[in-house]
Amino acid sequence: ELRTPLTIIKGNLDNIDKGFAGEVQPQQKDILGDVFRVINRLSRLINDLLDLSKIESGKMELNKESLDIVTLAGETVKTFETLAGSKKIGLIKEFPNKRVTVNADKDKLTQVFINLMGNAIKFTDKGNVVVRIIDLQKEAQVEIQDTGPGIPLDQVDKIFDKFVRVVAEKKEGTGLGLPIAKDIIVLHKGRIRVESESGKGSRFIFVIPK
Ligand code: ADP
Numbered sequence: 001e002l003r004t005p006l007t008i009i010k011g012n013l014d015n016i017d018k019g020f021a022g023e024v025q026p027q028q029k030d031i032l033g034d035v036f037r038v039i040n041r042l043s044r045l046i047n048d049l050l051d052l053s054k055i056e057s058g059k060m061e062l063n064k065e066s067l068d069i070v071t072l073a074g075e076t077v078k079t080f081e082t083l084a085g086s087k088k089i090g091l092i093k094e095f096p097n098k099r100v101t102v103n104a105d106k107d108k109l110t111q112v113f114i115n116l117m118g119n120a121i122k123f124t125d126k127g128n129v130v131v132r133i134i135d136l137q138k139e140a141q142v143e144i145q146d147t148g149p150g151i152p153l154d155q156v157d158k159i160f161d162k163f164v165r166v167v168a169e170k171k172e173g174t175g176l177g178l179p180i181a182k183d184i185i186v187l188h189k190g191r192i193r194v195e196s197e198s199g200k201g202s203r204f205i206f207v208i209p210k
Contacts, residue, residue, distance in 0.1 A: 002049075003043075009039060010036075010039055013039070048174045048176035049174075049176065051111075051176075052176055052180055055183040062104075062105040063105050065103070065106060067104060069100050069109070072110060073113060073131055073133055077091060077093055077117070083121055084129065087124070087125070089127065090128030090129070092128055092130045094130055094132040096133060096135050100140045102140050103209065104188055108187070109188075109208070111181070115180060122172075124146045124148035125148070127201070129144065130143070130145045130146075132145065138209060139190070140207065140210060142205070143204070144203070145202070146201050149199065150197050150199050150200045151194065151196040152166065161179065162176060162179045185208065190206055190208040190209060193205055193206075
């Protein structure tokens with residue numbers, strides 16, 4: 001009920017934008033561009049809300065399989081290379097030379113990497129983002145560390161709550177990325193936390209059982 005009307009609105013706007021309903025003047029194109037941006041934002045918000053309500057109502061099921069978290073992390077890093085490059089931010093992999101196999105849902109775990117790496121790159125304006133994997137005995141530990149603004153000490157405990165956004169930040173977002181990441185990790189019987197201080201960058205750390 002939320003996604004379908006949006007898809008229809010987008011499709012119809014797209015048809016207008018492509019000129020199927022008559023020639024589009026430059027000023028009209030500008031307005032359409034603004035509308036597209038707002039609709040895309042709304043669509044991200046709706047997708048995040050639906051994901052979260054699915055998890056919280058206990059309806060999200062994990063399709064667990066045995067997978068190499070090093071390969072999975074490497075694939076996600078690759079998808080962020082262009083974005084990091086355009087911001088002139090280094091994207092550094094610190095991975096073990098061997099496979100680290102965990103029992104996890106590939107799509108959901110990918111979502112966690114996307115949310116954490118997306119934030120790290122979004123909030124960092126210079127320096128680098130390190131993605132580190134540590135092979136612990138019974139768990140795999142993942143760290144995503146950045147040289148961004150960090151999170152004020154009094155906000156650190158709240159950062160995984162819904163809709164919490166550090167007010168000083170004007171970057172686009174829904175405030176739902178971290179709660180979703182946390183729920184997914186907890187569903188996997190893992191743990192997630194952040195080490196951060198204002199001005200010193202952030203390090204998000206999660207562990208997931210093998
Ligand atoms: P969003 O990124 O959509 O705002 P999140 O739930 O992913 O929502 O993050 C919540 C808030 O936590 C962000 O708005 C930002 O203030 C803070 N935050 C998350 N990741 C970082 C980071 N790597 N560096 C600094 N602040 C961060």
